[in-house]
Amino acid sequence: MRIVFDVSALSHRRTGVGNYVRGSLAGLVDAAAGRHEILAWAPASRAGARLIREALDGIDTELRLPILPLAHAWRTAWSRLGRPALERVAGRFDVFHFGDWMYPPQQGGVRATMIHDLVPLRFPEWAHPRTVRMHRAKYRNAARTCDVLFANSAFTARDVTELLGVPPERLRVAHPGLENGFVAKGERADLDRPYALTVATLEPRKNLETLLAAHRLLGDGLALAVAGGEGWRERPRLEGEDVLPLGFVPHERLPAL
Template sequence: MAEERLRVCIDYSPVANTRTGLGRYAEALGRHLLDRPDVDASFFVATATPERVPDYAWPRMHTRWAWGTRRWRATVLAAHLVGVSFDRRFAGVDLVHCTEHLLVPLRRIPTVFTIHDVVYVTHPEWHLPWNHRFLRAAMPIFARRARAIIAVSEFTRQEVISLLRVPPEKVHTVHEGVDPRFRPVRDPARLAEVRQRYGLREPYILFVGAIEPRKNLGLLLRAFAALCREPDFRHQLVIAGGRGWLCEDVFATAGQLNLGDRCRFIGHVPDEDLPALYSGAEIYAWPERYAGFGLPPLEAMACGTPVAAAAAASLPEVIGDAGLLLPPEDERAWVEALRRLAADASLRQRLAALGLERARRFTWEETARRTGELYRAVVEEQSRRRGARHP
């Protein structure tokens, strides 16, 4: 007999509130869970920008709060501290999955909590003071009260266990995936269209991600500037991503290096343009010092673009031997690696092939399958506990 579908409510707040990895994770996971035969998925949001919620999610919206991020965070943390439960808002749900670093307070309904990183512990200087204070106060409470925790990499899992002092059996590694739309774009007209839209010229080195301290863009800018002084180097550096917190130093560094139109900051790029942007790049550079997973380099590999990335945090786990892994603070190593990649077409072709193969291992279908299995394990454990209390 087929198992009964689990009624799971998934937090889509990051989909509406951010354009960073947290939002991409929640949206892709939720969309693929809708296709699971064992999960009856619904959503909830707390957002002041409901227009950003995908159209497909509204018919399955279980509950919503029309609040901005700060009010929502303060309300949730206060509810945990004074013992208020939100169970009534989730009536009829078997489990709630909180997909960003915020756990709704529930008493009778079990929760799964995704932790993307604990960088607020290891590098508090990379956070705004109010954000750091909130995470410091709230994350230990959330990690303790969640029934199960998903870590997006084994690196993050080990950090959660050691830094938040969570029992190892409570933390489960479930990697993120690559959306099928990320595949090599070969159509010259489409590639030219995207280059023209963003004012790019060939060849270019690409970075995609929010501009914030952990991304280590100062190093990339300095390495690129050193190469620009070499007569045979003619690449453009393209930085695609919105302004994150504490990003002023990046723009100051770019100005001091006098890169002119050799360096282009093109802002946030919509999803429909990303595959062509990745595919048109000759090199993808990702010097991030602390990535909980590292989705953009994986997307670049799926588009057939050779990757140079930092040998730090989760990136060796995700990229493996399919890219060049470099010390995140060694500017000379980055100069030499980018020079080598720019000059050696056979190396680029080899890494492109390895990257395509590596990226195929990470699918959102598998992420949804493993997440669904964890949901069922949590709900069954909840049932056993209730049965033990009320035989």
């Protein structure tokens, strides 16, 4: 069996979705155990291709990254136009799994995707307008064309059925997991005090204001460490001596936290 796996989400700085994509691909390669051919594939800019190669270092799979300037615009136009079929550029395959950033057409084989949440549909005011447009188009296409849709929780799967009309038999729940480095033993970050940790982009859809309010109610000296890069619109107020803004933390440093 030949599986083409879209890794275009790794062409930007890795956050939650990128980590999920990398972990899913690594798990797929392990499960295939050499019995199936897996192609990690994405049209990307030169800078994006470099980030993808760095992210996939250590995963033993074929990697093909056609270099395109303005890659996001090309991916969007290809998805909307609906031609040519993916087989023209990636060769014959049995399964194509695509992510959030493109939904190119295919002539044959199983078609699959992942839906992390339906925030752009439920709460469009919490997402950037471009994100809302991109995800709405992807959701419509996935609901119409996919043989299998993966969701990262039972709640999201029910949401997909309710809002997109996808019958439950076409849905599979694939919960996020942990990489081997996220264990109790090993290097520990020293923040000078006990703390709780949240990792999230600093933007409204992460609902960090509610977390900050809950933390203030504790009043027991437990610090709240907030790891996350700048997002869209207003950022939460990371104020107070027990709130520790850490900024964006690279993935390799997260296990120590």
